[in-house]
Amino acid sequence: MRAVVTGATSGIGEAIATRLAERATVVLVGRDNARLDAAARRIERAAPGADLVLEKADLALVKEVRALAERLPRADVVISNAAVITDLHDHTAEGRQTLLATNHLAPYLLLRLLAEAADRPARFVIVGADPVALAGAPVDLDDLEAHNLWLPDPDLLPFAAYGRTKNMNAMVGYELARRFPGITVNAAHPGIIGGTGLGRHAKGALRELGERLGRTAPGPEVGADTPVWLATSSEVDGRTGGFYVDRVLTPTAEHTTDRARCARLWRESAQLVGISGE
Structure with a gap:
């Protein structure tokens, strides 16, 4: 089995890669060679004999996501985990908001390109967030950069x-599952997890919130459980288009499942990354 994990150099992504390394060749995707090398050493200590492939790519950049998709070998499992929390005024060299580019456009483009190129069944897993908390945060389709x-x-x-x-992410997962029935696509909330480094650039009240949660939250290995289960368990053979919390299929808000909204987000995202919206 070959598995691709984005955001694999720390936190939940590294924990997912470590678990998968016990049974698969794992492609670690990260944006920094030094961090990739360090993560690989930690994974090899935890899983002796691990077969690892290191792929450097800045997922905030469309051109690098395209290049990554072109050079990745066919995978049995793809886990989209990479995410950031950055100032809304931070933009990439391509002129896109860094937060939107990394958290949404990158998984949309990478998973879509890999799905279009797939020549055999595969499992795609998207690491999401708490569907209960996010029920009150509908996407403004007229203002994707907020x-x-x-x-x-x-x-x-x-x-x-x-x-x-x-x-x-949830909306893209549902749309991918509808458009590519030969691939299973599911999303998972890993839980409130400490040690992810997600809020390392936060300030003020947000930093205080992150530090408070981090003191009591479980570590990344707990957050890895449901994504790895979705990627490998026979219990979910053939299941697609679901969202899971603690291995339990869980409904998400209607604004994330509405087909017209999901299709529009698909088209808007396609336009932003320069590909067909069909």
Whole structure:
């Protein structure tokens, strides 16, 4: 078995890769060679004899996502885990908002390209977030970069926008499952997990919130459980288009499952990355 894991150099992604390395060749995707090498050493210590392939790619850049998709060998499992929380004014060299580009456009483009190129059944797993908490954070399809998002404490805006991108992940998962029936596509909430480094650039109230949660939250190995189960268990053979929490199929908000909204997000995303929306 060959598995691809994005965001594999720390946190939940590294924990997922470590678990998978016990049974598969694992392709670690990260944006920094030094961090890839360090993660590989840690995984090899935890899983002696691990067969690892290191792939450097900055998923905030469309051109690098395209190049990654072209050079990846066919995989049996693809786990989309990479995500960031950044200031809404941070933009990539391609002019896209970093948060939207990394958290939404990258998995949309990578998974779509890999699905289109697939020549055998595969399992795609998208690491999402709490569907209960996100029920009140519908994606504004007219404002994907959350320019019009407002909160009394502006320090919390990046976290609110991050939540919207996680709802986008769920919507893309449902649309992928409908469009590519030969591939199983499911999403999972890993839980509130500490040690992910997700909020390392946070400030003010958001930093305080992250530090408070981090003191009591379980570690990344707990967050890896449901994604790895979806990727490998015979219990979910043939299941697709689902969202799971603690291995339990869980409904998400109607605004994430509405077919017209999902199809529109698909088309809008296609336009942003320069491919067909059909």
